[in-house]
Amino acid sequence: MSTSALLLVLAALATFAYWSGKQRSLKLVGGGRGIRRLHSLPSYYGLLTALWCGLPALLIMGLWLMLQDTVITALVKSHLPAALSHQNAGQMGLLFNDIKNIVLGNIPADGARAEVRAAALDYQRLRGIASLSLTGLVLAAAVAGLALVRARIHPELRARNAVEKIVEFLLLGSSMLAIFVTLGIVLSVLYESLRFFNAVSVQEFLLGLTWSPQTALRADQVGSSGAFGAVPLFLGTVMISGIAMVVAVPVGLFSAIYLAEYANRGFRAWVKPVLEILAGIPTVVYGFFAALTVGPLLRQFGEHIGLHVASESALAAGLVMGIMIIPFISSLADDMITAVPQSLRDGAYALGATRSETIRNVVLRAALPGIVGGVLLAISRAIGETMIVVMAAGLAANLTGNPLEAVTTVTVQIVTLLTGDQEFDSPKTLAAFALGLVLFLVTLVLNVVALQVVRKYREQYE
Amino acid sequence: MSSATAPNEPAVAGLPVPVNCKTVGRVTVDNALLSARGVNVFYSGKQAIQEVSIDISRNEVLAMIGPSGCGKSTFLRCLNRMNDTIEGARVTGSIVLDGQDIYDKRQDVVQLRARVGMVFQKPNPFPKSIYENVAYGPRIHGLAADRVELDEIVHTSLQRAGLWDEVKDRLNNPGTSLSGGQQQRLCIARTIAVNPEVILMDEPCSALDPIATARIEDLIDELRASYAIAIVTHSMQQAARVSQRTAYFHLGDLIEVGETDRIFTNPRHKLTEDYITGRFG
Amino acid sequence: MNRSVAETRERVEKSLKRRRWAELRFKTYGLCAVLLGLSFVVLLFGSLIAQGWSAFRQAYVVIEVHYDPAVLNPEGTATADDLAVADYAALVRTSLKTRFPDVEGRAATKQLAALVSNSAAQTMQKRLAEDPKRMGQRETLRVLASDKVDQLLKGRIDRTVPEADRAVSDQQLAWIDALVKDGSLSLAFNKGFFTQGDSREPEQAGVWGAVVGTLYTLAMTLALSFPIAVAAAIYLEEFARRNRWTDLIEVNINNLAAVPSIVFGLLGLAVFLNIFGMPRSAPLVGGLVLTLLTLPTIIIASRAALKAVPPSIREAALGMGASKVQMVTHHVLPLAMPGILTGTIIGMARALGETAPLLMIGMVAFIVDVPKGLTDPATVLPVQIFLWADSPERAFIERTSAAILVLLLFLVVMNATAVILRNRFERRW
């Protein structure tokens, strides 16, 4: 049975379980006025039956489907003739691609080698068995759950409490998902990174000055790795984020100040939403804008004043990233500025401070922790931003401090290493995970510090 | 402005009082420093006080009392144009400081507020050190030529506010680290560091305990020697203790003005009497 | 004080001029910053619209076709399968040559044929397959012009540059002018852009495949993230006691909201594709990754909405003897729902614009077919934009901008819905 069909059957069974549990409770007390003798409303008995019918079955099904492919692949692999089983991981991956494609009918089977065809048949047979046993197991679990609960229904059964316990448990589970996601990120990225660091030393990765993972692709160099010194990427990332912050912080901060302290209500009501549009625009659009409009503009301007600007320059990417971050800074700064109590402003005004003196010496001073927190979050964003740099910063891992040249960043390299043809297990693809680990750790530290600072600040004026 | 004077008032030096002034008692004084005439305030069109005329003189404390919401703070904030900071607030009438209309177009509010300082209900020290709190005013106004002079100003101001001995060892601690009463005295020190002519106080003790209140009241009494002081208070005892003249506000009207002793012993207006005897308020 | 009032006033006055200047300067900086921000908005939208609006019209040529059996079925024995792979390009060439009879030679014919998109042949094949009786007959067909002709008509190819540097030759220019003159070549509404999938040929490329892929992916995201996020928010707001455990969950959620999106892509690649063996490029996996990405946003918004419901309502429900679950489901949740929905829409809008994590799970493949299910290979609008932006053909620039305009339209609709929802239903307690 296909997965969706199985799900439908399960839903039907659960509905039946609801009805049957409800009827049973009613029958036990003779229906009608007898309901008062039940501990809970009849619908709770129904719900309890339905939950026990559906949930365990769903759980089994989820686990099974998660593991099915891995298990079947392992089994097929163990059945392979010696000629095929002594291959390296990359070739094995390609082989299994072929096998799956034959099974799906994407490749005509008669074109393939006999061994491969046999493996495909094996695969198909195992899949058939798996599907059948899954159906049996899930249905058995559902029926068993239904029958067990139904048999235990009696008027004193605290059905509502039991249902609510389950609901509470599900709620708890949902909230724990956040922890699992973090764990998942850390474990998966860490695992692949550790494999990378088996091939390339941590020192070389963090301190090396040359980055050319492509060389590892060459057939005669399989096993020997390319150059994986990530310093050029780190520098490129820092440079582009730096340019972005140089644009975004003053513009964002000053526009927040102007809108919060100077602008009249009408102007503010119009301008604020318009500026916030910038925050809602997808980054791929900024990337296009950087590559197609800002890059050539800068290049022409550079030619005009006799400077060579690369067509994919750090400056273009940084500028556009800065534009993207402006609304982020300005809305955070606006929050922080409006959180400063009016009494502080009054104190300064009453001494005869001008508006700008009040803002600079009192308001910004008071809002400083919050604003610093906001800027840290913005930096974390800039570091992790991907599409703008992929489209506008280029791939050249230049070790340069010149913003007019092309540089590359951590995120650009992750994307380049992992898109297109990939052979898993080569240092080239694993390097992407090592870069991801660095990215995750750096942004994690920035975020935690920033969130803490902002929270402290908020509490101060609450 | 009308040139006629209120009928039951003898003409004196100073500004004439509008005819429609219904305030009981004498609103003028002989050596007025700050004179309000026919002041109305509107918040987004809603009138908060109407036709208030009163003088404030040097070396004297004027107390303003009245039920809450009657417009005392509103009037006080007119005197150094703090209402400018409220969106939708509009002031009409005239307020004259030393012969100059403070609502005149050419009047710089910065200059005005340097001359008419204000202390607020809730102590509001800046998020800076004690020293910087006091030095802030002199700094922005360029009152001190060098650091020595600035130190001197900070020292005298804190001393006059009666805070010096308590804080002289921790001038670099944040102003917010002080107790409520100390913070309020810091705010007073901050105000007098600018060397103003008038000090406005809006319920300066309402957030403080009785002991801190007593200290501030003593301080106000000392400061009277150098400044004209107007204080809003909700405590009649406080008005009686610190002020020489008292003004009673009711629903935006200035009902009665007079010597503090006279107001509390022999109020002339029914509303004043009711308030003082505690029939409402 | 040891200084006279007059002296103080003099000093204050002396400082005024400088301070008024400083004030003016400061205010001007602020105004400039705001204007700069506004001008970025204008520049961005201006350049997108200027580049993209023309893609909504497309050059079509009207040609006279003869379904000539001598070309399509020379032996007279062709089956339907044979007919499907017959030489329709020859029909196109012939019909163009009938229009311009003085064209001689292979090179010239090739140039002439290049005026028409290669989809013209497919159109004819489809017409014939629909109705085999057309064999031997003639009809007038409107077919796509090639991308170069299209760009020329839209003024994006400069006629004045020397022939060698121009994508269209002088000879072709003459033909094009002749066709335009007799009205058989003109710009018309570009329906294909909205109904077709991707293509290597710019004139045939459309966004429909990406739109469908986006819809599948977002549907998957919504179906998972909404219930989970609401459940998590309810637990944290209504059930959890504050302890180290819930603090940990909270820190996690806040941090996940700020983790770079590409890291979620790495997670998806390592876990969903490599461990669980799910299909690459599938909306299923895209939806899973975007679920993880949007969960924190929706949880945070939902918690804020739940927090805004006044405690008095909870007390009233509990006071009536309702259980906690009943209190939440009957009273608190319905009141918080508008806020939760607003947060969800905003989260979905964010998911709609995400590109980087989807690149990691292979949604970046070149896919012509419109996906038909959650496990079909698919791409989404932002990725389509990324792919087109990378294409060298000039004509893809306007398509990219147009696709961006479509994407922005989706976003505007979603955000407007959120705003309306908020204004209509949000209560101030």
Ligand SMILES: Nc1ncnc2c1ncn2[C@@H]1O[C@H](COP(=O)(O)OP(=O)(O)O)[C@@H](O)[C@H]1O
């Ligand atoms: N910023 C404001 N906006 C609108 N109305 C205000 C504002 N401040 C005060 N009011 C109104 O003006 C009246 C007088 O207020 P206020 O001067 O604060 O009274 P008091 O200080 O005597 O208690 C009150 O009715 C109050 O509601």
Ligand SMILES: [Mg+2]
């Ligand atoms: Mg008041």
